[in-house]
Amino acid sequence: MNFEFQRRAIELIEQDFATYEEFLEKYDSTVNPDNYAYRARLWQYFDGIGYLLHEKLIDLDSVYYLIGGIQPEMHWLKWKPIIEGNRKRYDNPEMYKWLEYLANEFKKMRIKKNLSDYPKDADGWIQT
Numbered sequence: 678m679n680f681e682f683q684r685r686a687i688e689l690i691e692q693d694f695a696t697y698e699e700f701l702e703k704y705d706s707t708v709n710p711d712n713y714a715y716r717a718r719l720w721q722y723f724d725g726i727g728y729l730l731h732e733k734l735i736d737l738d739s740v741y742y743l744i745g746g747i748q749p750e751m752h753w754l755k756w757k758p759i760i761e762g763n764r765k766r767y768d769n770p771e772m773y774k775w776l777e778y779l780a781n782e783f784k785k786m787r788i789k790k791n792l793s794d795y796p797k798d799a800d801g802w803i804q805t
Contacts, residue, residue: 719752727776727778
């Protein structure tokens with residue numbers, strides 16, 4: 678991940694919204710296309726890695742250590758209600774399923790390493 682990608686990921690995870698409807702009002706592609714583009718790029722990145730992992734084209738240990746151990750989980754926890762809302766809205770139940778898969782595999786890895794089942798978030802990005 679380059680600097681710009683990481684900076685955008687931080688901007689996205691700092692977004693403030695309480696409900697799916699509020700998210701749509703602030704960040705939907707029709708009102709904020711740049712935000713949508715950054716978000717889709719991030720989600721597709723993790724979705725692609727999740728697919729490669731599922732197909733055993735890459736191994737979990739390598740992905741876990743290269744990505745830093747928490748990012749897929751952190752982003753899944755942040756975006757889960759939005760992705761699930763979009764799955765219903767667009768009648769696409771498999772939308773970003775590999776991002777979800779990747780986050781779940783990271784969660785299993787954290788448990789296997791005797792870490793908490795979700796990443797700690799000193800900055801308040803994760804709402805659990």
